Amino acid sequence: xxxxxxxxxxxxxxxxxxxxxxxxxxxxxxxxxxxxxxxxxxxxxxxxxxxxxxxxxxxxxxxxxxxxxxxxxxxxxxxxxxxxxxxxxxxxxxxxxxxxxxxxxxxxxxx
Amino acid sequence: xxxxxxxxxxxxxxxxxxxxxxxxxxxxxxxxxxxxxxxxxxxxxxxxxxxxxxxxxxxxxxxxxxxxxxxxxxxxxxxxxxxxxxxxxxxxxxxxxxxxxxxxxxxxxxxxxxx
Numbered sequence: 001x002x003x004x005x006x007x008x009x010x011x012x013x014x015x016x017x018x019x020x021x022x023x024x025x026x027x028x029x030x031x032x033x034x035x036x037x038x039x040x041x042x043x044x045x046x047x048x049x050x051x052x053x054x055x056x057x058x059x060x061x062x063x064x065x066x067x068x069x070x071x072x073x074x075x076x077x078x079x080x081x082x083x084x085x086x087x088x089x090x091x092x093x094x095x096x097x098x099x100x101x102x103x104x105x106x107x108x109x110x111x
Numbered sequence: 112x113x114x115x116x117x118x119x120x121x122x123x124x125x126x127x128x129x130x131x132x133x134x135x136x137x138x139x140x141x142x143x144x145x146x147x148x149x150x151x152x153x154x155x156x157x158x159x160x161x162x163x164x165x166x167x168x169x170x171x172x173x174x175x176x177x178x179x180x181x182x183x184x185x186x187x188x189x190x191x192x193x194x195x196x197x198x199x200x201x202x203x204x205x206x207x208x209x210x211x212x213x214x215x216x217x218x219x220x221x222x223x224x225x226x
Contacts, residue, residue: 032213034214034215036217042219043200043202043217043218043219043220044154044202044217045217046214046215046216046217049214088153088154090215092213098144098156098159098167098169099144099156099204099213099215100156101146101153101154101156102153103152103153104153
């Protein structure tokens with residue numbers, strides 16, 4: 001079992017709709033969770049971090065964490081073509097600084 | 112500097128040569144990570160530094176790979192006797208490295224091509 005799993009996609013969403021990206025992790029003691037966006041040919045860019053159960057909102061982005069289910073998700077509201085990218089989920093444990101990444105989900109927003 | 116800086120941006124080398132990749136982290140960031148990303152693949156963890164020490168080297172793929180960090184700042188990743196399978200983008204990231212804030216920020220990467 002991979003430490004961090006994501007559906008590789010591609011996920012295709014119409015412009016203006018909500019894009020939902022999901023991630024599961026295997027290590028129950030994971031403490032910190034991150035979403036990165038990576039455009040083709042570019043390096044990953046941090047867009048959200050979440051540490052506690054529940055929702056965290058930042059503009060059009062909402063991260064959701066459920067530690068009991070070992071599940072973290074990212075919702076993108078009012079999706080724009082510029083949101084088309086690969087989204088990477090990353091996880092680490094408190095005191096263990098190795099950030100483990102999922103394989104990423106490729107998202108395409110269709111105008 | 113304002114962000115993580117990596118050099119060179121691109122490196123083409125002949126098989127069997129040694130290469131050095133440099134990473135200059137965000138000022139004040141004590142944690143530094145090296146990852147490798149092959150074309151169309153995810154991020155492969157290589158090594159993590161906290162200050163000058165490397166508590167986790169578990170991702171280095173072979174003894175041809177080594178890394179060091181001096182003065183708690185700049186890090187160098189060295190690949191000896193390069194092979195074609197070493198071709199990838201090498202990414203460096205840094206973070207404050209505290210237990211409450213582990214947000215990591217990436218440099219632009221070094222694209223290594225072994226011919």
